Amino acid sequence: MSPSATTRPLNHAIISDCLPPKSHPNGYVTANAPPPPPAELDASALLFTPTTLVRTVPEPNSPEILSQSACTDHMITASWTQSQGWSSPEMKPYGPFSLMPTASVLHYATECFEGLKAYRGFDGKLRLFRPDRNCNRMLVSSARVALPTVPPKELEKLMKALLAIDGPKWLPKSRPGKFIYLRPAIIATHPALGVQKPKEALLFIIACFLPCLDEPAAVATPQSPVAVTPHCNRGLKLLASSDDMIRAWPGGYGYAKIGANYGPSLVAQASARERGCEQILWLFGDDCYVTEAGASNFFVVWGTREGGLELVTAPLEERLILDGVTRASVLELARERLCGGGKETVKVVERGFTMFELAEAVEEGRIIEAFAAGTAVGYLSLSLLPILG
Ligand SMILES: *Cc1c(COP(=O)(O)O)cnc(C)c1O
Numbered sequence: 001m002s003p004s005a006t007t008r009p010l011n012h013a014i015i016s017d018c019l020p021p022k023s024h025p026n027g028y029v030t031a032n033a034p035p036p037p038p039a040e041l042d043a044s045a046l047l048f049t050p051t052t053l054v055r056t057v058p059e060p061n062s063p064e065i066l067s068q069s070a071c072t073d074h075m076i077t078a079s080w081t082q083s084q085g086w087s088s089p090e091m092k093p094y095g096p097f098s099l100m101p102t103a104s105v106l107h108y109a110t111e112c113f114e115g116l117k118a119y120r121g122f123d124g125k126l127r128l129f130r131p132d133r134n135c136n137r138m139l140v141s142s143a144r145v146a147l148p149t150v151p152p153k154e155l156e157k158l159m160k161a162l163l164a165i166d167g168p169k170w171l172p173k174s175r176p177g178k179f180i181y182l183r184p185a186i187i188a189t190h191p192a193l194g195v196q197k198p199k200e201a202l203l204f205i206i207a208c209f210l211p212c213l214d215e216p217a218a219v220a221t222p223q224s225p226v227a228v229t230p231h232c233n234r235g236l237k238l239l240a241s242s243d244d245m246i247r248a249w250p251g252g253y254g255y256a257k258i259g260a261n262y263g264p265s266l267v268a269q270a271s272a273r274e275r276g277c278e279q280i281l282w283l284f285g286d287d288c289y290v291t292e293a294g295a296s297n298f299f300v301v302w303g304t305r306e307g308g309l310e311l312v313t314a315p316l317e318e319r320l321i322l323d324g325v326t327r328a329s330v331l332e333l334a335r336e337r338l339c340g341g342g343k344e345t346v347k348v349v350e351r352g353f354t355m356f357e358l359a360e361a362v363e364e365g366r367i368i369e370a371f372a373a374g375t376a377v378g379y380l381s382l383s384l385l386p387i388l389g
Helices: 104-108 131-144 154-169 262-275 325-337 355-363 384-388
Strands: 075-080 091-094 111-113 116-120 127-130 179-188 200-209 236-239 280-284 289-293 296-303 311-314 347-351 367-374 378-381
Touching: 075 154, 091 116, 091 296, 091 325, 111 131, 111 296, 116 154, 127 154, 131 154, 131 325, 154 179, 154 200, 262 280, 262 384, 289 355, 296 325, 296 355, 325 347, 325 367, 355 367
Parallel strands: 236 280, 311 347
Antiparallel strands: 075 091, 075 200, 111 179, 116 127, 116 179, 179 200, 280 289, 289 296, 296 311, 296 367, 367 378
């Protein structure tokens, strides 16, 4: 008996009409075949659509730069779904996204980000500062808000690709020492109001201009949300946070670079500005532990009562502070270069220290200096008295 139409072996000719082309190397799919695993992000699959706009590079600390909204020609995006994984990343003209009003990020702060600078060196080379650290930290942050992971190596390659295209024009060789700020971020685009782990997300990387805080020409303008004045001349003033403005707590998410940490800090930051301070000094607990300064890590150099010198900063263990790349670099450099023994030896200590200890040290004249360290701010020295006032 000849096989009936329904029992004929499935072959390519028969099913070619009802399957998308090349859906399977053999030309057919069995009902039980497992779906392909979600794709990993693959920087080598980057697609490129060059911009057609002709834009000019803003002058250092021009109103455009002070507005902190000027970006370069291109951005990189890649979308993710739970079932398919990552799409091929795309480099395309910088511009707006389209999102559904139900997108998870707009309601539940399902967002994480990174920030690092690309520098034009005095030797003419473009450099990123320890980008592997930022890429690894993005893993930690994305995991805390149920976002998909981006393999650190692929993220690093994508940032370098953006820089390879936009760096030569926007960080010209004629401006050695200048930098641009790279901002990778992941947002949950999943269009559903249900409070749940998002099934769709978008990675994007933009390159934005930030004011150069040590440029003497910088002045505050109505467009500028920051008072950009030469801190190098007069130090930085911090306002201690109040009891109803706690940045982070044990079991929370202060260690993650996620949007949820920043929106709620802006009221405190604005009140600091109103009182003539640049930033908030974040304190924690009844003992007033000193944790961070604004979005940067905080260090004090003081003399101990025993007559030694100490560089002290809050520890990572309680997960109250962000594990700053600049913080880690300061600690490494200090341990390498200032701990050698001899008179100028500085002991490097990561431990909880309180506002009361700081006040005592001021009273006893033991404070040598204090500074905030973070990518966006660079290193800034503080004038200590206003902190305590
Ligand atoms: C980004 C950030 C820092 C500084 O981290 P770097 O890696 O040095 O730029 C410190 N604290 C907070 C809260 C931050 O968001």
